[in-house]
Amino acid sequence: MSASTIIFYILSALIVTFGALTVFTPKIFRAAIFLLLTLIGIAAVYILMEMQFVAALQIVVYVGGIVVLIIFSIFLTSSGKEKVNPHRFNRVLTAAVLSLSGLLFSIWVVFNHIYTPAGITPIDPSVRNIGLQLLSYNDFGYVFPFEVVSILLLAALIGSIVIAMKSKKQ
């Protein structure tokens, strides 16, 4: 067992623990902090897989943007001390049965599937290669989805400003 293997198992234990705490903790502000720790753990797993660019993007967008936005909206919509209401037993039972059976089924699929690696010469997932292919017009270039996603982001930002704006009548 090399060090990176041990680090991977420690990290995955941490990710699962913090993910479970995100879902189970009754206090909403703590749930946001546990979500933050889960996302940082996932970024560490990306670094272990030598995908540094994805890890950096995960830190910048999720930790720097999305979690801060979520904490901001928690402060806007509740006092922070207020607890999440107790669950209904029926709904908890349905969700537990659904997620446990789904988890068992997917673990069964994962262990019974035969994975055949297709790659012959691995390509370096560096920022240079990712950027060159992302803005390439040739085959397997991603310039069209890139432009579509930029328009989607613009539309989402304008839409969220319009939705959250106070109307003058109220």
Place this chain on the structure above:
Amino acid sequence: MEQVPLSHVLILSSILFFLGIYGFFTRRNLITVLMSIELILNSVNINFVAFNKYLYPHQLEGVFFTLFIITIAAAEVSLAIAIIINLYRRFNTIDIDDTDTMKY
């Protein structure tokens, strides 16, 4: 990292996915439902990166799918939080059982 089998990474992501599913169905506060959706999206991202790393290392398709999922998640969260703030202004609560004006 090469000694970790692919199936263990997949099990990590599926545990995270079904934790998100559980939270999505049981949580009553809209913001925590949003956090569960973030967990689900992140588990899918782990899958894409792991498949790219282990099975198709001569391509970068998994990385691109991850990048686009992260972008769309950012757009989704900004819109959802705008809607939640608007809901709070109108109903003074963000409990999913209390905001049932559109029901039936």
